[in-house]
Amino acid sequence: MEDAYGVPVDVVAVGDADLDADTHALLLALREAVLNAVRHGAPPVSVYLEAGAGGVEAFVRDHGAGVDLEQVPADRMGLRESVIGRMSRHGGRAGVRRVPGGGTEVELSLARNGSGEGEQA
Numbered sequence: 001m002e003d004a005y006g007v008p009v010d011v012v013a014v015g016d017a018d019l020d021a022d023t024h025a026l027l028l029a030l031r032e033a034v035l036n037a038v039r040h041g042a043p044p045v046s047v048y049l050e051a052g053a054g055g056v057e058a059f060v061r062d063h064g065a066g067v068d069l070e071q072v073p074a075d076r077m078g079l080r081e082s083v084i085g086r087m088s089r090h091g092g093r094a095g096v097r098r099v100p101g102g103g104t105e106v107e108l109s110l111a112r113n114g115s116g117e118g119e120q121a
Contacts, residue, residue, distance in 0.1 A: 066098035
């Protein structure tokens with residue numbers, strides 16, 4: 001995405017997890033969240049991902065104006081379906097929040113014991 005959009009993305013990844021259908025869905029949701037950050041947010045854009053025996057968590061943060069999902073037109077499905085819906089369908093959860101002082105943070109989590117919350121944060 002850095003090459004396609006010219007926006008650098010700082011990535012920190014810690015730990016290890018097997019790639020199955022659920023973790024693959026998390027990676028696709030993470031990709032969509034990063035795409036939204038570089039297209040609609042402002043640098044710096046950062047990604048933090050931590051994987052372990054208990055599950056996988058990922059955070060995407062940008063420093064733009066911030067997004068309020070209530071203000072996003074209903075026909076815009078990137079965050080609603082490609083991130084939140086995808087995570088819910090795979091037993092995980094996703095939350096989107098406007099950060100005080102500017103920016104948006106997307107949080108993704110997937111429990112590895114099969115007890116994902118399956119709800120929006």
